[in-house]
Amino acid sequence: MLQALSNVLLPVMLVAGLGAVVSARFPIDQATIARVTLYLLSPALVLNVLLTTPVQAREVVSLGAAYALTVAGSLLLGWLTGLRAPQDQRRSLAASVGIWNSGNMGLPIALFAFGQAGFAHATLLFLMSFVGMYVIAPVVYTARVRRPDQSHPTPAGMLLNVVRLPAVWMVALGITLRALHLHLPQGVMRGVELLAQATLPMVLLSLGLQLGSGGWPRLDARVWLATAARLIGGPLLGLVAGLACGQRGEVLAVLVLSASMPTAVNALLIAREYGGDAETVARTAFLSTLLSVPTIALVVTLLPRLTP
Template sequence: MALVFEALGNVILPVVIVAGLGAFLAAKFPIDQLTVSRITLYLLSPALILDVILKTPVKAAEALQLGAAYLLTLLLCLLLGYLIGGRGPEDRRRSLSAGVGIWNSGNMGLPIALFTFGQAGFERATVLFLASFIGMYIFGPAVYTVGRGGGDPLSVLRGMFRLPAIWVAAGAILLRALHVQPPEGITRGVALMAQATLPMVLLALGLQLGSGGWPRLGTRIWLATAARLIGGPLIALACGKLLHLSALNLQVLVLSASMPTAVNALLIAREYHADTQTVAAVATLSTLASVLTIAAVVTLLPFIR
């Protein structure tokens, strides 16, 4: 347990520092947050996807099984978040859906998985990270476009697939399938951009908080946070059991689904002119509260078979 709290401290403290600096900067100077978001969405995030897919060894059968479990968990979490919105404004309901359904399986999920399971669990957590990163850029836009755009299916599809991360992922998977390795100069350039993704994402959260102040934590925000940190792992447990995951795969899935809201959900909300205040509030509160809830999940993991 001490190792878990140490890991959480090592992960969350850098998040607080970088986001805090972003908040301080936004409070002092006017900053174009939409430009920051678009640099991340259209350039840095695709580079991270390309870098991870080209460098990470993935076993096809296991990746498909874990990917299916992740997808089912994601869809149910999105639905849960939408239902939490009740009869409130449609924009808030959609942002609550994104806040519950899109979680931080990368910069938080990966190191916690490594501390908890060792290398075998880390490799499986990497597969889930790939699935979640691709799924986030498909279903994140879908949350804000499905049911809108005049009911035109083409408009919905354009809204879902206009972010380049999906196309880059498809291209990277094709390169892996064909055993094609890009020139070293290109991969180094991609790696440099990939390394800039996380700091920019955290700065974006800080900029949102610094310009808008500490988010208002109403009942819906608390419910969405509970749904993300408690409902998420419970849904993952049910989905993993339904798909007959092995014990280790099931435990890794449950741990991944216990992570707080991904800040990327905020970037997607801003790109689609949605309710960014709600997403920022859920992301902030869930990140802070996750120190306790993740420790509790880790304690219970040995009993999951």
């Protein structure tokens, strides 16, 4: 299993590392790269996942409730790590703990640990987390925030902050197409798949660019606390939430495994777009990814106790 984890983690660190090297040597417009990913590539990935992932209503409701409780607990933990910190850093710490990497790390590790059956549940969780991220993060960054050139935010304004992200539109489109049993033309679908495949490399490069532009990240006490909350508190919250929602056996184990993943790099892109503390998110994503090998290995070792 350690070899499998290294095979998953090494490519992640390699791509991010190359981004850091390039950013340290050349001036890079990071905001433009982040917006290309946020407004073009990520929506394509959302639509592709929605149209190609088999889901059942009963699983969506049960697992969705457990996921929502886990996210709520994780956001609270992240918020507590930022007590007495500036508002933008506190919000970014909450997002760093509440948004985890259930995709490029969670999916292959679930496949290694549970085979195809577990992979199907992990894919469903990935879909929930990816959609949820584009709803939760804008609220975390903008709720009750008043900037000098803006009036006090209203519920309608907060809703606009969420729906202005194309990923949310793709959720509505994907659900509508599936409900009506409609299919995109083959040429269009292939274009969507190409864009979706480009998403992961770009988000990893964005992490590297952020880290490389500022040198080796400064890992202060709050970043360490947020990393501990993500890697240790996450799986514990997943276990409690899963049991509370009636999950047992392999489904519960997949939920716990997903919740043990490090901070998602996409959290960095959203922090940039909504004026959050991108540096704090980048440092937490870096440290939690680096330390996730031993913590995930421990979780995987303990998971058989949940699948009698």
